[in-house]
Amino acid sequence: MSAAGTARERYRSQVSEEIKARAREQIATAGISALSLNAIAKHVGMSGPGLYRYFASRDDLITELIRDAYRSLADTMRASLDTGADVTGLAYAVREWAAQDPQRYFLIYGTPVPGYHAPEDTTRISSEIMAVLIEAFSALPVEGQDTAFDAHLASHREWAYDDSVPEATLHRCLSFWTRLHGILSLELAGHFTGMKFDPALLFADELATFHRAAEPGR
């Protein structure tokens, strides 16, 4: 049997996944502050110390959950783009991903913990996400003349590691991304509750407006 597929290793990753699943459950139910290793262990059917075979500490577990969340979002967006979705399709994919597990969304885009610095690999996944976005926008024609902000984005392009992408495209990506999260974060945090309108329609309208603004004949 190859090193990557021994029975022990398969078992390990199964248990590891189960632990994370229970952890996600707990976070979804009572928030991240209620995440307790002992409680998770009990749900998994294991004694508390047993968890330490899988995660070095509570922080370690949380970091893995954050990493998984990033990975999951990046994969969702990549898959969406690769199956032919345009920018609008991508927006809906992100929205569905977020709605599916709001606390997972907030694990990435919610309240930051002061002093916490994400490990290098999650910041890498985060740029991967932006890369998918840039790719999606690159398929669209660039409309309108450059603004002052576009010029400023020359430095941002260095970050993107892609010399060929026009500043106007980067500009549209950033604008799109922030607007997307504006609606999602307010909606998922419940700030529209009781306001008597459907956030889904606002979402759709904002998308339409975004594209209308870039129409050739405006």
Added chain:
Amino acid sequence: MSAAGTARERYRSQVSEEIKARAREQIATAGISALSLNAIAKHVGMSGPGLYRYFASRDDLITELIRDAYRSLADTMRASLDTGADVTGLAYAVREWAAQDPQRYFLIYGTPVPGYHAPEDTTRISSEIMAVLIEAFSALPVEGQDTAFDAHLASHREWAYDDSVPEATLHRCLSFWTRLHGILSLELAGHFTGMKFDPALLFADELATFHRAAEPGR
């Protein structure tokens, strides 16, 4: 001496404010999960149980902090509007308010605690905030014809308790509000860190774009 101004009452509110100030300090330094009553008491120069003369419980203290945050934002916006700020001025006022204490911002707009329901008075302040926004937008002429989403907002107008405001204005408020929070939450959570562009310029550009879209002669 009148009932509202006895020395004892003045003292009480001073201590109460000091406690909250230390609590905010702790949250700003290490996040809300690190907020500990005993630690606060020590900073205030008081024994742990002493705090219970001022707050019934830890949750009570947090709720007050949230209420204060709402109140502070509403007052900031109201003051800004009353001193002649237009919609753009309002946006900058909110931005400055948020930048001044990001954790206070996230107390309102950050990760929600599942199952937590804000007390009635904070939801009232929250509508007060939207009312200021509506007032600011009401000073602007309504441009463009109604979209399908505008029609949907008839029910939202009931919520706003203002029959006279056009749906198109409500629409602009919601759009404006979500875009504002999109940039603020990503920026303050550090999601632009290292991306080599200035979030302030993105903010300014989004504002300019927002207004350009509504220009008469477009």
Added chain:
DNA sequence: TGTACATCAGTGAACGCGCGTTCACTGATGTAC
């Protein structure tokens, strides 16, 4: 102004709790020859 009483801020000891984590161990699974 003085005295008697009521209010209330703050203390110190004590509580039970559940947390994360360590340690020495048992027993099952895998590996080498």
Added chain:
DNA sequence: TGTACATCAGTGAACGCGCGTTCACTGATGTAC
């Protein structure tokens, strides 16, 4: 295929800790007459 050894998942007892909170109290401040 069988035996000897190594690996490693999981247990149970135990740890120290700091938490929120309670309680009976002391002493200072305010109120009434």
